[in-house]
Amino acid sequence: xxxxxxxxxxxxxxxxxxxxxxxxxxxxxxxxxxxxxxxxxxxxxxxxxxxxxxxxxxxxxxxxxxxxxxxxxxxxxxxxxxxxxxxxxxxxxxxxxxxxxxxxxxxxxxxxxxxxxxxxxxxxxxxxxxxxxxxxxxxxxxxxxxxxxxxxxxxxxxxxxxxxxxxxxxxxxxxxxxxxxxxxxxxxxxxxxxxxxxxxxxxxxxxxxxxxxxxxxxxxxxxxxxxxxxxxxxxxxxxxxxxxxxxxxxxxxxxxxxxxxxxxxxxxxxxxxxxxxxxxxxxxxxxxxxxxxxxxxxxxxxxxxxxxxxxxxxxxxxxxxxxxxxxxxxxxxxxxxxxxxxxxxxxxxxxxxxxxxxxxxxxxxxxxxxxxxxxxxxxxxxxxxxxxxxxxxxxxx
Numbered sequence: 001x002x003x004x005x006x007x008x009x010x011x012x013x014x015x016x017x018x019x020x021x022x023x024x025x026x027x028x029x030x031x032x033x034x035x036x037x038x039x040x041x042x043x044x045x046x047x048x049x050x051x052x053x054x055x056x057x058x059x060x061x062x063x064x065x066x067x068x069x070x071x072x073x074x075x076x077x078x079x080x081x082x083x084x085x086x087x088x089x090x091x092x093x094x095x096x097x098x099x100x101x102x103x104x105x106x107x108x109x110x111x112x113x114x115x116x117x118x119x120x121x122x123x124x125x126x127x128x129x130x131x132x133x134x135x136x137x138x139x140x141x142x143x144x145x146x147x148x149x150x151x152x153x154x155x156x157x158x159x160x161x162x163x164x165x166x167x168x169x170x171x172x173x174x175x176x177x178x179x180x181x182x183x184x185x186x187x188x189x190x191x192x193x194x195x196x197x198x199x200x201x202x203x204x205x206x207x208x209x210x211x212x213x214x215x216x217x218x219x220x221x222x223x224x225x226x227x228x229x230x231x232x233x234x235x236x237x238x239x240x241x242x243x244x245x246x247x248x249x250x251x252x253x254x255x256x257x258x259x260x261x262x263x264x265x266x267x268x269x270x271x272x273x274x275x276x277x278x279x280x281x282x283x284x285x286x287x288x289x290x291x292x293x294x295x296x297x298x299x300x301x302x303x304x305x306x307x308x309x310x311x312x313x314x315x316x317x318x319x320x321x322x323x324x325x326x327x328x329x330x331x332x333x334x335x336x337x338x339x340x341x342x343x344x345x346x347x348x349x350x351x352x353x354x355x356x357x358x359x360x361x362x363x364x365x366x367x368x369x370x371x372x373x374x375x376x377x378x379x380x381x382x383x384x385x386x387x388x389x390x391x392x393x394x395x396x397x
Contacts, residue, residue, distance in 0.1 A: 001047065010036065081093060081142060082094050086160055090162075109144070128203050141158065173190055173205075173207050175209050185231070
C-alpha cells in the first residue's frame with residue numbers, strides 16, 4: 001500500500017506529516033530522507049509481515065507455557081510432623097523439609113494444645129525441635145503452621161503422651177570415654193531397661209555417659225546442656241525400677257552420696273504413720289533439749305533477837321526449847337515450806353537458832369547472822385545494818 005504524505009514541519013525528533021484529507025501524523029524524523037524540508041512530499045509503503053507475526057506468536061506461547069510450568073503446577077505442601085522421642089518431661093519432634101515450590105517463606109510456628117508454643121528458627125535448615133518442661137504422664141497435641149506468600153498450610157495434629165516415671169524406654173544414651181568392659185556392661189544394662197544407645201550427640205540424646213570429661217562428644221554434650229553422668233546412673237535406674245535423679249551421678253559428684261540400694265530404715269520410716277512420726281520427732285527434740293535449771297531463789301532469814309548481857313533469852317513458861325522451832329510459842333518465827341514439803345532456808349535458820357538456844361551456847365553479834373545468811377544463799381549483812389530491814393515477815397518478840 002503506497003501512501004503520499006506532505007511534510008508540514010520537521011523537528012529534531014518528530015516530523016509532522018499531512019494526509020490528503022488534512023490529518024496530522026507524527027512520524028519519526030530519523031526515518032525520513034535527510035534532505036527533506038517543509039512542503040516535501042514523501043511516499044510511504046505499508047505492508048503486513050506475516051512471517052514475523054507468526055514467529056512472535058510462537059515465542060509468546062512458549063513463554064506462557066514456561067510460566068505455567070514454573071508457577072502453576074506446584075504449590076507449597078503442608079509439613080508432616082512426627083515424634084522422634086518422648087521422655088517423662090520432654091518431647092522431640094521432627095518433620096520433613098518444607099516444600100515451598102516457588103513461594104516465599106514467611107514463618108514456621110509450632111502449636112501445643114491449640115496455643116502457639118513458639119516459632120522455629122531457620123525453618124529451611126532445622127527439621128527438629130525439643131520441647132521441655134512437660135508434665136509426667138500427660139498427653140499433648142502438637143501441629144505446625146507454615147505461612148508463605150502463596151498461603152497458610154497446617155500439618156496434621158500429632159498426639160504425644162509423656163512417659164511415666166517407671167517407663168525407661170525414652171532414655172537415649174550417648175557413650176563417651178570409658179573402658180571397653182564398662183561400655184559392654186552399659187550396653188547390656190541399657191538393653192535390659194529398654195533404653196537406646198547412639199554413637200553421636202543429637203537433639204534426642206537425654207544423657208551422656210562417660211568416666212572422663214574430655215573429647216569432642218563430651219564438649220558437644222556440655223554445649224547442648226545434656227546431663228553428663230557416670231555408668232552407675234543407668235544401673236541405679238535398673239535397680240530402682242524408675243528414673244532417678246542425676247545430681248549424685250555427675251562425674252565430679254561424691255560417690256558416697258549415691259544410693260546403692262533400698263535402705264531398710266527408709267522403708268520402716270515410711271511405714272510409720274504421720275502422727276506417730278511427729279510424736280517421735282517431738283519426743284526426740286524434747287529429750288535433746290537440756291532440762292530447765294531451777295531459777296535461783298534468794299531468801300533472807302531474820303536474825304535472832306539480840307542477846308542481852310551475853311545471856312540467851314529464857315523461853316516462855318509452858319514452852320520447851322524446841323518450841324521456838326515449832327512456831328507455837330511466843331518469840332518463834334513461822335516456818336514456810338516449799339512445794340516439795342522441804343523446809344526453806346528460813347526454817348533451817350530458825351532451827352539452828354533454836355538448837356543454839358537449847359544448848360546455851362552464845363553467838364557473837366553479827367557473826368551468827370552472817371553465817372545464817374550465807375547458808376540461806378544471801379550475801380552477808382553489812383556492819384551496823386538493822387536486822388529488821390532485811391526480814392520478810394514480822395518477828396514477834
